Amino acid sequence: MAPKPHSSSTPIAPKDRCLTRRQVEGLIADGNTIIIVDGKILKLDAWLPHHPGGEKTLMHVVGRDATDEVNALHSSEARQRMAAFQVGRIEGRWQNFLPPVQGGIFRPYGYQDQQLDQFEDLVESDQDTASESTSAPDSPIFDLLDGSGIPRSRVQKSGWLRQSSSVSSMSSAESLEPLEPKDTSRLSLMDARTQKEIDLDLDKYPALDPATQDDIGRRYRQLNQVIHAQGLYQCKYTDYLIESCRYALLFALCLLFLRLGWYATSGLFLGLFWHQLVFTAHDAGHMGITHDFVYDTVIGIIIADFLGGLSLGWWKSSHNVHHIVTNSPEHDPDIEHLPLFAISHRFFESLRSTFYDRVMVYDCVARFAIGYQHLLYYPVLTLGRFNLYVRSWDYLLRGLGPRKGPAWWHRWFEIAGHTFFWLWFGYGILYQTIPDARSRFIFVMVSHMVTGPLHVQITLSHFAMSTADLGIHESFPQKMLRTTMDVDCPEWLDFIHGGLQFQAIHHLYPRIPRHNLRKTQKLVQSFCNDVGIPYALYGFVEGNKHVVGRLADVARQAAILAQCHKTVAGSGKYGSH
Secondary structure (H helix, E strand, O other): OOOOOOOOOOOOOHHHOEOOHHHHHHHHHOOOOEEEEOOEEEEOOOOHHHOOOOHHHHHOOOOOEOHHHHHHHOOHHHHHHHHHHEEEEOOEEOOOOOOHHHOOOOOOOOHHHHHHHHHHHHHHHOOOOOOOOEOOOOOOOEEEEOOOOOEEEOOEOOOOEEEEOOOOOOOOOOEEEEOOOOOHHHOOHHHHHHHHHHHHHHHHOOOOOHHHHHHHHHHHHHHHHHHHHOOOOOOOHHHHHHHHHHHHHHHHHHHHHHHHOOHHHHHHHHHHHHHHHHHHHHHHHOOOOOOOHHHHHHHHHHHHHHHOOOOHHHHHHHHHHHHHOOOOOOOOHHHOEOOOEOOOHHHHHOOEEOOOOEEOOOOHHHHHHHHOHHHHHHHHHOOHHHHHHHHHHHHHHOOOOOOOHHHOOHHHHHHHHHHHHHHHHHHHHHHOOOOOHHHHHHHHHHHHHOOHHHHHHHHHHHHOOOOOOOOOOOOHHHHHHHOOOEEEOOHHHHHHHOOHHHHHHHHHOOOOOHHHHHHHHHHHHHHHHHHOOOOOEEEHHHHHHHHHHHHHHHHHHHHHHHHHHHHHHHHOOOOOO
8 A cells, every 4th residue: 555645734745745764665565666866756667668778777776865876877857857756755864775676575554554654643743843854764674573573674695784673664763783693603605705705895995884874975976066067077079089080090901901801900900990989889878978868879879789780778778787786796797697707606606687587507517617717717708799799689689678768769770780780791791702711700700809808898897896795875986986996007098998997987977978087087086085985996917817816716715615515415414505
């Protein structure tokens, strides 16, 4: 049953009614998609299938104050249009829920809650002072009823954190405390490892108490105002003129050597052409060029689909989720690469991916591959582009993107783009121009393997960073900086990295044009110093060592776990392994 707003002597517009946290919980329990933005309660059910960034992006912020996430990923025009979905507002500080897609359990709003609301209305009518400084902070995370009939607070499996609250919607503010294991010897091998990683992050990063996290969020928004004031959101189109000249030169060299019959050399330049194109497609996907949804989408699709044969829509649906739940083993598709790679021991548990909606089975193939993943890392990534073709066609043929709303035309424009790509590349070059199968094979392999460093650049910023879950109260900027690293390189090499060397900054402010990221870096470093968040910055070689080291470490953990299972099976004594 949907909650009713508190009565008032003065009529209040429905969208301006103040709802308690308990009432919002009831709305979510009824299946509504509710998020909080700038103190406004937005009900996005009608918008969900039309969201250009994909449904799953929104699902990960249900029940949360998503102000920073929304502001980071949307233009001011888009944020203004969100007012049409407002169904209420909150007072004071919002206490986040764990979204349903991540396992949150929500209590329906029932008769007893209505009786409590009526009692509160009577009390409020006799009081002139404000009731509370925060919206009523109840947790929706409960297990089955215990013997007393009172729901028990559920410990988050992925974070080993305890979230305390009472049943009443008038309860005091929640606390979030690390769960201290009563007996570490009783923890399984993998659970002990999870606890250790959480403890390391809790020691290294600022405390998760509301005051500290609110201060980080406030300073983060202040920095955004400074960035705006300095004009760093403004794109210098001369930079893209230089980029276009570079692209034209690389493609011209490809055609020149193709005409000369130097097919391997031609493939080399085509691969470099594709490598460079991806950077601008990435900019367009984040509306970082013109900041106009239609114009940047057209630019992005022309580059990604027509010239590169990859789906911009598929990439956005995956990448936007990555920006919200960065480095979460269950939720971030950008680190879900079983059976080939696992950057966390938690993949040994055969986790269920909320993005792919399937179990990532840790089977015999995965156990073998993970054991050698630090050796397979570079060879596999040289073939990464073939995987992107498969994912792109799967996305388009199954119609997984929005079919209505402002993005309805994307799928058809992308299919036209892919048709064009395979006409000029598959038919025009491979079939018509290159004379024999051997030369075609060489051309294809060289052109695609040359793009391998791009996949290294993409994974470099996250594979070596934390995958620990610190819970629902961690602020957006702290989570982004905790899970992302930047790569230090000289300015003259920026065109090689294409902005991917500033991924930590990009995750904080995704719509800043990449040519302005270097100027933004000093501001972000100053922000990190002020709030006490470590800013991860490594050289390209050092960063690669960290990634390969992480892969090797997880491979060793897999070997230890396998040996543990083998020993236990041989002894016939089954414990907590």
